[in-house]
Amino acid sequence: MQATAYTYDPETRCGSVLLDDGTPVPFDAAAFDAGGLRLLRPGQRVRIEMTDTADGPEPRRVTLVTLQTF
Numbered sequence: 001m002q003a004t005a006y007t008y009d010p011e012t013r014c015g016s017v018l019l020d021d022g023t024p025v026p027f028d029a030a031a032f033d034a035g036g037l038r039l040l041r042p043g044q045r046v047r048i049e050m051t052d053t054a055d056g057p058e059p060r061r062v063t064l065v066t067l068q069t070f
Contacts, residue, residue, distance in 0.1 A: 002068055003048050008040040015040065017048060017062065025050070027062035035066030044068075 006024055008015035013029035027048070032040070040046070049064040 001048050001050065003046055005040050005042050005044045005046050005065075007042060010039065017046060017065065025060070025062055027065050031062045031065050034064040037066060040065070 001019075003017035003019050003025070006016045006018045013032045014027065015032070016024050016026045018024055025048075031048075045068040047064075047066050047068045048062050050060045050062055052060070
């Protein structure tokens with residue numbers, strides 16, 4: 001799935017992305033580290049993977065953030 005980087009804190013390696021429908025979704029350091037990135041700038045297009053917890057009590061969460069390549 002594609003999204004746009006919205007916020008990023010290099011100290012905590014946490015931030016958020018905006019889905020194409022404008023929904024903000026946070027990500028944690030584990031998701032950032034899984035993508036192998038060193039830095040992320042707001043506005044960059046990224047590829048994300050999310051959990052599929054539509055049936056569970058927990059909201060969907062980002063499990064991977066990496067740069068979108070064409």
